[in-house]
Amino acid sequence: MGVPDSAAKPRVRPGGRSERVRESVMRACLELLTEGKVELPIAEVADRSGVNRGTIYRWWPTSTDLLNDALAFHVRHRADAPDTGAWESDVRFLITELASLAADPVERAIIATMISDRYPSLNHAMMGWYRNDRPHWFAMIERAIGRGEASPDVDPAIVLQMMLAPAVSVSVFEGRALTHEEIDSLVALVCRATAPLHN
Amino acid sequence: MGVPDSAAKPRVRPGGRSERVRESVMRACLELLTEGKVELPIAEVADRSGVNRGTIYRWWPTSTDLLNDALAFHVRHRADAPDTGAWESDVRFLITELASLAADPVERAIIATMISDRYPSLNHAMMGWYRNDRPHWFAMIERAIGRGEASPDVDPAIVLQMMLAPAVSVSVFEGRALTHEEIDSLVALVCRATAPLHN
Known part of the structure; x- marks a missing residue:
């Protein structure tokens, strides 16, 4: 790309x-x-x-x-994948940033156009960004596994979906951003879903 | 509604x-x-x-x-919220059904139109269906809590988002349905995220 x-x-x-x-x-x-x-x-x-x-x-x-x-x-203001030194704060940072991005009018319009399949060039370019960002997000999960904060058996692609998709979904269906309370709940669920198993 | x-x-x-x-x-x-x-x-x-x-x-x-x-x-073929008697199989049933729904061309077109905000009547009608279905999905989570399979402190709205949103997201961004492997991973993560805490 x-x-x-x-x-x-x-x-x-x-x-x-x-x-x-x-x-x-x-x-x-x-x-x-x-x-x-x-x-x-x-x-x-x-x-x-x-x-x-x-x-x-x-x-x-x-x-x-x-x-x-x-x-x-x-996307120039979008930060790289966070590296705060702890899994929970990385998750919170990323979800908060994606929630604000997904609710942005330009982003909503781009998503609407992507799903309409009218402009393959747009889908192609956006998927290029996504593929470019994904290894950095995966690395964030790997660092958490390395620190013993996340279980090595989690599927990083699906963990990423769990973090990304709810923000997109409420933006698409309800035309709004995730609330602070929703972000708190989502961070807690992602951390529990990925926690190392102790038994 | x-x-x-x-x-x-x-x-x-x-x-x-x-x-x-x-x-x-x-x-x-x-x-x-x-x-x-x-x-x-x-x-x-x-x-x-x-x-x-x-x-x-x-x-x-x-x-x-x-x-x-x-x-x-x-939506006539869409089943009600499942009640298989166990949380994991309910989660699997619901995610599988939603994954197939989200990848349906009619549904994709409806989602594309919803996000375009061009037809408030469509958004209104679709949100009516969603609000109508939501209590049944919440009841499914409540049953799991009642059986001791899910933690009573989870936020049902966000658990629901975790189950719904990835299917919508891969349909929107990648024009495809979740694979069987992705569904397996997602079911496992949802069950871990919602499992009762033992300490």
Whole structure:
């Protein structure tokens, strides 16, 4: 997957004029994505961002380049898998972060478009991010096993689902974020589900 | 919520001509829902079902009547919350059923439309079903607590999310159903998360 790689090398100096241009273009793209317009037509991106088409074409020769960079921009604030030194606080950190991400309007729109299967390129790019993040999440579980805080026989992929899926589910079905109380309950259940067996 | 109630009293004799008419109309509606056409325009329902508009108008005066009955028809094969006599087999039964439901094309289309927020009437009707089912699922957890198989301090709403959400999540993000192995892992984790504490 080239997506996370290309996103990792910023092409502009942070804070400079070109950084401001890039941010305008990215925000216009995210607006379009939130409205389900995954095609990101360059004319419309130019209109909304106030950046001229020539510049956009030069920096992002294709709509796929725009889409990949817009998704990179969207997830830029997402931290790596936490490493707080303890399983319970790692679980709490990750669930809290995912709960807030899943309730974000841009993310909801992306999920809605993904499930519509209308834009294979979007699903492909998003699955690229997911596959890129997954080893880091798995490593977080491995560290807990190494410290004796999680049982070595748990299936990391399903533990990950247990942490990720409820936030997505309440966002999809109820249009809301998990509450603090729900996060507490979920953290407790995940820790109990993964605790080493003592008998 | 009136939706599940009205769905509970069939207006036609099973197996008769009117039952066949109803089934044709319902299948046409589910086809339209799968294509994201939640408005269920009566002219198009008539075309696809081969049932004339007069009959459709007489039985279903509004598109909302059609939508509610189509959703009732869609979930008709869904069993009630299981009561196998043991927590682990109840959990397995429910997760297996929900995994197959979440991967169903009609259900996927409904979820996609729900998350798009384009049709509040659909979200409203689906949440009606969900609220109707939820007490039965909670009762299943209560029975397990009563038998001493589940800890009385678990949060039933979050236990339910743990059982429901992974199937929805892999259907949304990966366009597939949970595998048998994933179901086994998830059942084991749910049982461990909910097991009574012995110390």
